Amino acid sequence: MTDEMMDEEGVIKKFMFVNRKAPYGTIYALEGLEVVLISAAFEQDVSLAFVDDGVYELKKTQDTKALGQKNFSPTYRALEGYDIEKLYVERESMEMRGLTEDDLLVDVQVVSSAEMADLMAEQDVVISF
Amino acid sequence: MPMVEVAGKSFEVDEEGYLTNLADWNQDIAGYLAQEEKVEMTDSHWEVVNFLREYYEEYQIAPAVRVLTKAISKKLGADKGNNKYLYELFPYGPAKQACKIAGLPKPTGCI
Amino acid sequence: MLHIVNKSPFDRNSLESCFRMATQGSAVLLIEDAVYGATKGSSVEAKVQGAMAGLKVYALGADLQARGVADRVLDGVTVVDYGGFVDLVAEHGNLQSWL
């Protein structure tokens, strides 16, 4: 949290953050989420894609106590308050991992690979973690 | 790192006076941190500090100011969920001062 | 759209995911370890050949040469240098790196 806000008046671009890494094993999911939170201050058209191991970021009942790492999964539930409401999960990635929508800790839109491809293609900026 | 003793309990703060170990926090320590910031704690201050702690507890982050005002507005009313009100309570900014008093992690200055 | 892949297809699923989520007519540039995917006679050859029906595939020459595989590039794959990489970025409206 900072006291300063920065706006780029007038410019609204479509930003997509593509999450492809599982949490805890590497830092990408956590530091990726930090970028997403900061991006909210710029009032852009932000969407999040969860594909491949990225869908594991949204798995319910994460408990990191024995790991000695911070459990940052509750932060995904804060995204709504940051007006980041476009969360897309690729169905194929989810099913490949034996997960269903009920396993996820936030409301998402489950889309096919083809739909995800179209969503990605229509972005101005795609940043991948 | 400097050690401070408040009400018989000693705890560590960093160079800028932020609580080092978030689990140490209690009301007495909050009172001390507020004093260091020259903030006189009233019920209105406590309301914001407690709100921040609840927010952190639930989401594991300190909210951006914009998000904080919106969330406070929703919970405590629009007369409190605005920058003017929060800056009156915490003249050097709710992010810096209220978070510090609430014992939340030091903002990394990310923007 | 330009998709950039930098992982060996024998190690990670980046290339596979890229193929799954690239729209018809997109360009795919293989760099770093991903250039192994552009070589003849491998177990992914058929998959890459199949993808080339709908996608334009490029590979970075410097990475092919460094790895000793510049002489076995799949037919249909266009080899580019760093300048060509820059041109591809400029020609396509947006891009995604499959890290």
Place this chain on the structure above:
Amino acid sequence: MKIGILVSEGPYTHQASDTAYNFVKAAIEKGHEIYRVFFYHDGVNNATRLTEPPRDDRNIVNRWSELAKQHNLDLVVCIAAAQRRGIMDENEAKRQGKNADNLAEGFRISGLGQLVEAGIQCDRLVTFGD
């Protein structure tokens, strides 16, 4: 064309920093403007001046510093990622009560907003990582 660069892996372990460097050089040669190079994740390790590779190897850090000097590049290191990994400029070291700093010449430390801003300002944002 205005191009922004994101480097998200450390030097030497991964090729990402090399590819990014070669790309930036080629883009400048072609007359494009490199608006900013942003270093994130382990990419912040591109900015430590304590790097000392063997003499017969490239010095990735110095290479960035020199390119920045030649072409007035804006090399930005994410402060949060840098703090985690022990990359500090003089001010930050003072603020954090550390007795050393290690930011190489030509780099500056700033916030993540600089990455988002590069995304907004640039025609293209190219990511190099692992």
